[in-house]
Amino acid sequence: MRKLRFLLPLLFLFIAALSLTILIGTPISAVSQQPRPEIRGVWMTSNDMDTLRDRTKVQEAVRQLRRLNFNTIYPVVWNAGYTTYPSAIAQRQRIQSFTYRGTDGQDILADLIAQAHAQGLFVVPWFEFGFMAPPSSELALNHPDWLTQKRDGSQTSISAAGEVVWLNPLRPEVQKFLTDLVLEIVTQYDVDGIQFDDHTSLPSEFGYDNYTVALYTKETKKAPPANAQDPAWVKWRADKITAFMSQLHKAVSAKKPKAIFSISPNYYDFAYKLQLQDWLGWVRRNIADELIVQVYRPDLQSFLPQLTRPEIQETQQKIPTAIAIMAGLRNRPVPMSIIQAQTQAAQERGLGVSFFYYETLWNAAAESPIERQTGFQALFPYPSMRF
DSSP: HHHHHHHHHHHHHHHHHHHHHHHHHHHHHHHSSOOOOOOOEEOOGGGHHHHHHHHHHHHHHHHHHHTTTEEEEEEEEEETTTTTOOOOHHHHHOOOSSSOTTTTTTOOHHHHHHHHHTTTTTOOOOEEETEEOOOTTTHHHHHHBBBOOBTSSSEEEEEEEEEEBBBTTTSSHHHHHHHHHHHHHHHHHHSSSEEEEEEOOOTTBBSHHHHHHHHHHHHSSOOOOOOOOOOOHHHHHHHHHHHOOOOHHHHHHHHOOTTTEEOOOOHHHHHHHOOOHHHHHHHHTOOOEEEEEEEESSSSHHHHHHHHHHHHHHHHSSSEEEEEEEEEEETTEEEHHHHHHHHHHHHHOOEEEEOOOOOHTTTSSSSSHHHHHHHHHHHOOOOOOOO
């Protein structure tokens, strides 16, 4: 009995400690296992300027997006060599003699941010053109030394935006210019992040300008291969872009630690081999905070295989991951049935979605706005807040 009386306090102490561990440990475990908010985004492009420039239309847009349980807007801020916000950097570089303003003279980016935040929506400005610019832009004309070229000396390629030239992402002046633009937005606006897409890259046939050739020769002791797809040549250029993106990520984080560094590339094989964009390397090096892979396919059959690629599954384990879905183009509407099928397929695999682009969600579509909005409401029946 004496021995039992001695052990009883120890037993009570053990039970108390165990109970405390359970009480404290359970909530911590539950929190760590909570899923990330599902990305439900939409891009607002230069085609949406009619909406973006009108305060009333912006108000209607963000209210409707909030009502339908969207949570993120990606508005264009860099397009065709010009900024869509008042930029001292663009003025200083002599690339823009005008400023985009709203119908009331307002700063359209500041207005969108204020109205979107009032509705609980994230705003992540989108550097759509990246290193790409029209050959007739003031950027290209005033800074010809910033441009890169193909092996035959030509400087243009054909893109979805038409004929374009490419800024050399390896040149310090180009890197500083893009960094300055990004930091201008991050420091002057209440943004939730910044986004770069498949144009923050370089088509693999480029990189034969004098600057890049000299740098490659200096570092490797040999001239660049004639074959633009030579694996070592591809890797060397891709690594240079990765190094820049790492520096850019650090610069953004230093100014705004909680800002999301979002990327929206093509599927990895295409992005790396043809655009020198090693985005999987960016994810592994913690450069990217969010991934939205562009999977613009006309049907479900060609769409599905892209969702289970190993790089998608790997990225899902690290950061919020989503699929970019085509909502339509002005001359090529996408049926709501296709949008719903593709969105549901992404959701079933734990992926978020973002739609290209706002106007074609319901304003420029084959179905009526009510039909489209009802369709999106069925896809997002409950909120998924990112704040």
